[in-house]
Amino acid sequence: MNQQEMDVFFSAHSFREDELRDKAVVIIDVLRATSTIVTALMNVARGVIPVEDMGEASKIAQNVDSDNYLLCGEKDGMKIEGYNLGNSPLEYTNEEVSGKTLIFNTTNGTKAIKKSLGSAVVYIASFLNENAVVEALRNEKRDVVLVCAGWKGRLAMEDSLLAGSIIHKSCGGTLPENARDGAKVAFGIYEKYGDDIGTVIRQSNHAIRLKNLVGTDDLYYCSQVDITDHLPILHDGIISVKHG
Numbered sequence: 001m002n003q004q005e006m007d008v009f010f011s012a013h014s015f016r017e018d019e020l021r022d023k024a025v026v027i028i029d030v031l032r033a034t035s036t037i038v039t040a041l042m043n044v045a046r047g048v049i050p051v052e053d054m055g056e057a058s059k060i061a062q063n064v065d066s067d068n069y070l071l072c073g074e075k076d077g078m079k080i081e082g083y084n085l086g087n088s089p090l091e092y093t094n095e096e097v098s099g100k101t102l103i104f105n106t107t108n109g110t111k112a113i114k115k116s117l118g119s120a121v122v123y124i125a126s127f128l129n130e131n132a133v134v135e136a137l138r139n140e141k142r143d144v145v146l147v148c149a150g151w152k153g154r155l156a157m158e159d160s161l162l163a164g165s166i167i168h169k170s171c172g173g174t175l176p177e178n179a180r181d182g183a184k185v186a187f188g189i190y191e192k193y194g195d196d197i198g199t200v201i202r203q204s205n206h207a208i209r210l211k212n213l214v215g216t217d218d219l220y221y222c223s224q225v226d227i228t229d230h231l232p233i234l235h236d237g238i239i240s241v242k243h244g
C-alpha cells in the first residue's frame with residue numbers, strides 16, 4: 001500500500017453505493033456474517049449468494065434446484081423459520097455445505113455486501129482469514145475502503161477493531177499518508193485495543209446480544225486469527241474463494 005487513499009465506513013447504512021465505485025472494498029462483519037462466509041468456503045461450499053432480504057432470498061430459492069442450494073441466514077441474530085441454516089459459523093460444516101451454493105441473508109452483513117456491487121473488487125474479511133486480506137491489500141493499487149457492517153446503522157467494536165488491524169498490518173504498522181478520517185479512527189482503535197482481541201470481541205455490544213440468544217461458542221470461534229488463507233471475493237453477485 002502506498003499513495004492510494006484508505007478509508008473506513010463504520011456501518012452498512014453510513015455510505016452511498018457510489019462512494020465505493022472503482023474502489024477496492026473489504027467487507028467486515030466479524031459477528032458473524034463474514035466469519036460464516038469464510039467458514040462455509042473453507043468447508044468447500046461452492047459459492048455464497050448474498051441477498052438484501054427475505055424476499056430476494058425466496059425469489060432465488062424458488063428458481064433453483066434445492067438439492068444444490070441452501071437457504072441460510074438470520075434475522076436479528078436468530079435462524080429464519082424454514083431456512084436450512086442460521087448464521088452460526090459452526091453450523092457450516094463440510095457435511096452441510098460441501099458442493100452447495102448458499103443463498104445468504106443477514107441483518108447487516110449481506111446488506112453491506114450488496115451495496116458494494118459497483119466497486120472494482122470486493123474482499124470478504126474476518127479475523128479467521130485476516131492475513132489473506134492483508135496480503136491482497138499490500139498489492140492493491142486502487143483506493144481502499146474497509147466497510148464495517150456494524151449493527152443497524154451503529155458502529156460495532158469488533159468490526160472497527162478488525163478494520164484497524166488490517167490497516168496496521170497492510171501498511172507496516174504506520175498510518176498511511178492518505179488515510180482518511182475513518183481509517184485514522186480504526187487505526188487508533190487497533191492501537192488501543194489490539195492486544196487482546198478476544199476480550200474486546202466478547203465484551204462488544206453485539207457479543208452481549210448474541211450471548212443471550214445463542215451462547216458464547218460463536219464468539220470464541222470468530223475471535224481466532226488466521227486459521228485459513230482463503231480469500232473470498234465477490235464476482236458477478238457470487239462470493240467464491242481464491243486461495244492464498
Ligand code: MLT
Nearest residue numbers: 031032033106107108109
Ligand atoms: C449481521 O449480518 O448482522 C450478522 O452477521 C448478525 C449475526 O447473525 O450475528
